[in-house]
Amino acid sequence: MEKITVLGAGSWGTALALVLSDNGHVVRLWGHRKEHIESIQLSRVNEKYLPNVKLPKNIEAIASLPEAVENINTIVLAVPTKAIREVLRQLQHHLTQPVLLIHVSKGIEPDTLKRISEMIEEEMREDLLEDVVVLSGPSHAEEVSLRQPTTVTSSSKNMKAAEYVQDLFINQYFRVYTNPDVVGVEIGGALKNIIALAAGISDGLGYGDNAKAALMTRGLAEIARIGSKMGANPLTFSGLTGIGDLIVTCTSVHSRNWRAGNMLGKGQKLEEVLNQMGMVVEGVRTTKAAYQLAKKYDVKMPITMALYDVLFNGKHPKDVVESLMARGKTHEMEDLVNIMEGRAINNGNSL
Ligand SMILES: NC(=O)C1=CN([C@@H]2O[C@H](COP(=O)(O)OP(=O)(O)OC[C@H]3O[C@@H](n4cnc5c(N)ncnc54)[C@H](OP(=O)(O)O)[C@@H]3O)[C@@H](O)[C@H]2O)C=CC1
Numbered sequence: 605m606e607k608i609t610v611l612g613a614g615s616w617g618t619a620l621a622l623v624l625s626d627n628g629h630v631v632r633l634w635g636h637r638k639e640h641i642e643s644i645q646l647s648r649v650n651e652k653y654l655p656n657v658k659l660p661k662n663i664e665a666i667a668s669l670p671e672a673v674e675n676i677n678t679i680v681l682a683v684p685t686k687a688i689r690e691v692l693r694q695l696q697h698h699l700t701q702p703v704l705l706i707h708v709s710k711g712i713e714p715d716t717l718k719r720i721s722e723m724i725e726e727e728m729r730e731d732l733l734e735d736v737v738v739l740s741g742p743s744h745a746e747e748v749s750l751r752q753p754t755t756v757t758s759s760s761k762n763m764k765a766a767e768y769v770q771d772l773f774i775n776q777y778f779r780v781y782t783n784p785d786v787v788g789v790e791i792g793g794a795l796k797n798i799i800a801l802a803a804g805i806s807d808g809l810g811y812g813d814n815a816k817a818a819l820m821t822r823g824l825a826e827i828a829r830i831g832s833k834m835g836a837n838p839l840t841f842s843g844l845t846g847i848g849d850l851i852v853t854c855t856s857v858h859s860r861n862w863r864a865g866n867m868l869g870k871g872q873k874l875e876e877v878l879n880q881m882g883m884v885v886e887g888v889r890t891t892k893a894a895y896q897l898a899k900k901y902d903v904k905m906p907i908t909m910a911l912y913d914v915l916f917n918g919k920h921p922k923d924v925v926e927s928l929m930a931r932g933k934t935h936e937m938e939d940l941v942n943i944m945e946g947r948a949i950n951n952g953n954s955l
């Protein structure tokens with residue numbers, strides 16, 4: 605039995621607190637808004653983010669960060685990508701010993717183009733950071749909190765730490781695998797949100813399953829192409845944090861990215877969609893980051909570019925679909941064969 609603190613009292617932080625509590629651990633769930641935490645303390649329910657589940661006694665909701673991390677050496681970081689640096693800066697003031705940081709966020713920081721574990725290593729004082737582990741995979745909070753079968757992957761530069769996290773979380777409904785490819789796991793988790801937004805737009809426009817299958821398949825090719833250039837093992841993209849997470853996010857009504865895309869496809873404006881959602885839609889910021897990554901690494905990412913035009917250049921989704929379909933002819937597998945065989949990627953026409 606361990607004492608573990610979860611930072612971030614949103615959907616995913618709360619669902620993971622439930623998994624840890626089911627495994628017999630004592631969990632502190634920290635949230636930054638006092639009134640939100642007080643309402644959880646009062647009702648034992650996280651009304652805003654996970655209204656159907658009552659929290660058991662071994663989850664303590666806490667609004668004070670120093671209290672939440674006192675005498676703790678394992679922390680789950682479950683806030684949106686854009687809040688990571690701010691939370692880490694606050695956290696360090698209150699740590700008196702090194703901690704294992706388990707991050708579960710799916711994003712890439714625009715401009716710096718850092719992955720989450722890179723942001724953590726940059727922000728944390730070395731003497732306060734034992735290891736960084738990423739836990740990622742096809743896992744909607746709504747289903748995990750109902751104890752429905754779910755599989756995820758634990759990844760770290762230090763495989764002992766990844767295995768420790770596997771042991772903390774694994775149980776009869778939450779199966780945890782390990783994978784040493786941190787870059788692939790983080791890139792797959794972040795970039796699938798872009799494709800989920802595009803799949804939602806396609807559904808919102810009234811296109812059918814053919815279009816969605818095309819987006820998912822060619823989206824994965826795009827993710828594998830940039831991921832491999834960034835140092836990922838291409839095989840990771842055929843696993844849980846690649847195609848697995850792509851499937852669940854592009855096809856589930858639980859996905860905020862798919863739902864946001866769906867509203868955009870039906871003609872709503874980005875700002876009103878994000879306001880309506882009330883929860884994080886990571887794919888929007890990640891599209892900006894991926895657009896910059898494609899330029900930096902000189903990798904063709906046509907779906908990402910098309911989505912960027914819809915989100916940030918006011919292009920109509922139907923027009924970008926037309927442009928995508930009208931591109932020059934190409935060989936389907938050429939890039940992937942090159943990636944698998946470790947050859948240089950052809951950036952010409954094979955898209
Ligand atoms: N939901 C899911 O099923 C899954 C989510 N993820 C990933 O987990 C991460 C978190 O997502 P999720 O929990 O779903 O998001 P939610 O939108 O459900 O919740 C986000 C939580 O973070 C809090 N927060 C926002 N900014 C800050 C800040 N500056 N300091 C402290 N807390 C802050 C929010 O507080 P407030 O209420 O004040 O806004 C809220 O409690 C994302 O990267 C997501 O991609 C990964 C797998 C599954």
Ligand SMILES: O=C(CO)COP(=O)(O)O
Nearest residue numbers: 741742743744859860861
């Ligand atoms: O990452 C997720 C499922 O694996 C959650 O996706 P959304 O953020 O789109 O809801």
